Every structure is written in structure tokens, then in C-alpha cells.
Amino acid sequence: MRINYIELENTLPNVFLNEKIPPSEIWRKRVRFERGGRYLVEAASGTGKSSLCAYVFGARTDFDGDILFGIAEGKSDSDSSPKPGKSLDIRRIKPEEWQKIRRENIAYLPQELALFPELTAIQNIRLKNNLTGYVAEEQIAEWLARLGIDSRADYPVGKMSIGQQQRVAIIRSICQPFDFLILDEPVSHLDEENNRIAAAILESEARRNGAAIIATSVGNPLMLENQTLMRL
């Protein structure tokens, strides 16, 4: 199975239902994120940017309107997987199917990182990579080195700075195949140099997968080229 696009139709977080919302290019609009695209979602704090990420990742369903996945032909492994060649209302996806999508179709870096503080950096990364078996150990080591945290690989994540944790989470997020890479403020605590390196790594992984990157930002955007800017 492959997800070719993610479409938002008249979507709005439930919390905004009874409020007057500021003009938005996403909420209450018809928006399509295509596979292979580069999107930067710019938003002020509290406009529902993390909610958007959580909806698309199936972690929350408290929205009005519809979110659809464009499903393309591919190896349809089992009967439980969504029917290919159709748009799929994500509310109808069952938990077990979400788990498969999360391993194979959508990678997600949440703003709060969701790292296990008691595990070391490398353990946190392996927690994902052992599940997917997608990336070679050498590749992980190279990424750690490029992002300048190879010397911290065996440190418990809880003892690292937020910026270092963010880099660990960036590496973990790409330890899987994906059609869409959703990054919620991925570089908010990174300096420009590390931002650039992270962007390069993410860009090459996305290109390798033919995938899209949707990154959010409140002011320190991931430095990708040719991004479609959308204001939330």
C-alpha cells in the first residue's frame, strides 16, 4: 500500500468550532498534500498545528470535517489493509491498521519528541529501527556523527539538552520507510548549522522514498528548498 496524498476537507479542530477563527489556508479549506511535495506549515502558537499533525497520524480524532488518504496500488498484503486505488476516510482506519501505516507510510516527529528519557540515544533509535529493520547500524552512526551527537550515543536521553534530544528524534523518525514525513517543529532548538544538516539528511531520505515532507514552524523553519508555504 502507498499513500499518494493527504487531503483535508473542511477540517477544523473541535476546540475551534464555537470560536471565530483567524483566516487560515488550511482550516475549513480543501487542501491536498501530495506525495513528493515539500510543505512548510507556518503558524502562530495555539492555532492547531500540533493538532493537525496528530490528526494525520491517527493519534487524535477530535476534528470536524474530513481527512482522506489517497491510497495507491501496491502490494496489498492482507485483507485488513485498506483497499487500493481509493480515498480513505482516516476515521475508518482501525488501530491495527494505523500501526502498519505508522511503520510503512507515515513517519512522525512530534513536538514533544516522545523519547524515552531512561533509554540512551542509540537505544531510542533502535527501539524504532529494530521494529522496522529499515536502516543499517552504520547509517545510524553516520547520521549521529553528522549531527554532532555521536559522542552522546550512549547517554540517557533524559540527561541531554533539548537540542540534542531533537537530533536523536530526527534520526529516529527516518528509521522507517514512509510516504509522508511529518515534522512538528523539528528544529526549534537547533542552531542554523544543525538545521541545515538535518534538512539535508531529511531531504535525501525523503527523496530516496519519493516521499513528502510536511514540517511545521512557529518561526524557526526547517531549511528545505522549494517548500510550499502554508499559513495555518
Added chain:
Amino acid sequence: MKLSDKLLRKNMSTARIVGFALSNFIGLAIILAGLQFFLDARSLWEDEDSFIKKDYIVVNKRVTANNTLGFDSGFTPDDIADLQLQPWLRKVGVFTAADFRVAATLSQQGREMTTSMFLESIPDEFIDVADASWRYTPGAGSVPIIISKDYLTLYNFGFASSTGMPQLSERLMSSIPMTLTLSGKNSDKTIEIRSCIVGYSNRLNTILVPESFMAQMNTQLGTGRPRNPSRLILDVSSPGDVAITQYLDSHGLEMAGDKSGSQASFLLKIVTGIILAIGSVITLLSFFILLLSISLLMEKNRDKMHTLLMLGYPLKEVGAPFRRIIFIASTAALLAALLAVLLLRVYYGEALSGMTTGSTGNLWLVPLTGILLTAAIIIFNILAVRKKVIESFR
């Protein structure tokens, strides 16, 4: 151990799990030991009598001076009709007495012993002999009989030991040729027929012949006068029932055989019931301890489970460490309980073996009960785990 397992086990309280295993062990051990003891001890009270079922009792009217003076001591049709109205009665059968004289001759090593005796019959449906040995074909030269075990005991330990006659085992006794000489009370007609003892009964203190034989002989030799039966065989729903005893007492009836047996087995059933109830309550409580422990553990691990699910871990894998705890703790408790029952059985087995006939109850029933109970506990808890994992999905 897998990283994800290690993460989820971090908040596990060993004391709580051990607490469950211990209480589950105690509960199961009480249930299983009670059940096993009941099965083993039952044979103490319940005669291994293959001829009539446990639910059959034999009743007669109490012998009083009136009977001695010649009044009829039999059951009138009214008596039987009244009995049939009782709720605990399933079926009633009458004893048919021989309306002729009987003499039995035993010949052994050239010596002959002749004794006067009597014969009775009860409906065949009350006799539990599966094979064809309990059948009389008219014209056949031999008739099967069942005698009371008491008679053999009386002979062996009363008569034989005091007169110097050889003692006989059941098998030997059965092999001795016996001839019955039947003669009419009012006629000179005499019939001789060979007989063989096909069984000994603990519960029927009579000498039984097949009903068909009795009917035929009564027609040929009898006086033809109708007589009321002096004894009845009753098929009752529960032999230990107090209502039966009360009814018999108030109607001047006696139960043949040892009454204490059925009363003791009644008591045994009550005591077993109490023990099983206590064991069940403890097992139920232990089930809730496990349920609460696992729920608490999963509640503590909710964020971790959520994060693992966000990483794409399959629901099954996230629940696996909890299922493993449930499985291991429950199985350990079951094995310990079975072992305890086994040890207990060895302990009381010696005392019991002297008293029982050596027959043991169903050996698989107790382990099976334990396995079923444990399986129920495991399944319910695993369902609860599944629910909790799905709850932490969002």
C-alpha cells in the same frame, strides 16, 4: 529481553504479582484439594456395588408384635400409591417372594450340605448387571442368583470357623455347584435346578433370582394366593435426603442396609461444598488482585504504551509483556496448587488406603478443573490487557 519489554516492565511491582500468585495458589489449592479429597473419600461411604445403583434404597415395615401374631406386614396398594406421591421418589419396585419351598444343596469334595432357604426377585430394571449372566431362559438347566455379601460373611466367620468347615472366597463360592430343590407348599411337585452365584451385594440383604424365573416357578408351584410385598425397592433422587428419613419414620418403615453411609456421604457433600465455596471466593479475590495489579501497572505505563504505539509497535507486541506476566504467574500458581494437592494426597492417602477398597476417583478431573479455572483467569485478564492497550492508542 526486548527493549520494549524492558521499558514496560519498569513499573512492575513484584510484590503485587507474587501476592496474586500466592492467593491464586491458595484458592486453587483449596478448591482442588477439596475436590480431590471428596473424590477419594467418597468410596469410603459409597459401596462399590455393581448390582444396584446408589440411588436405590430397600424399605420394609418395622416388625412389631402384630406381625408375629400373623397380621399381614406387607405393603398394601394404598401404601405404594402414597409412596408414589412423594417428590423424591422416581420409581418403585416390589419384591416378589417365592410362593414355594426352597432347599439348596451344595456339594463339595463328596460332602453335601443342604439348607432351607428362600428366594426373592425384583424387577430387572433395578438390577445393574450389564452382561447376559443375569438372564433366565425357560427350560435352561441353570438359574443365576445374587446373594447378600453378609451371608458369605456369616458363613465364613460365624459358621465355618466354629464348625471346622473351610472358608470360601467369593470366587470359590461361585464355582461350587449348587442345586436348588423347589417344592410346592400344597403339592408334591418338585423341581430341581442348578444355580450359580453371579454376584454378591452389599446392599440387598436377600437372595435374588431373575424375575422371569420367579414368575414361572410361582405359576408352576405356587398356591396362587395374592400376597402383599413385604419389601420395596425405591429409586430416589437423593438417598441422603432428610425428607426420605422423615417419611420412613412417620410411616413405620425401615431402610435396609447401613443408613449411616448415605448420611455420611450427605455430610461429606456439604463439607465439600463449603470448602469449594471458600476456595472459589479466594480464587475470585486473587483474580481481582491480578486484574487490579495489571490495570495499575498498565495505567502507570500508559504513556510508554502510547509512545510505543506512536512508533508503530503492533498492539499485540505492546500487550505482550503484560500477557506474559499473567500467564507465568497463573501457570505457576496452578502448578504449585497441583503439586500441593499431590503431596496432600500422598499424606492422607496412607490413612485412607486402609479404609477404601482401593478404587480412586477420576484422576484427571482435578487437574482439568484447575486448568479450566486458570484458563478462565488468563483469558479474562488478557481481554482486559487488550482493552487497556486499545485505550492507550489515542
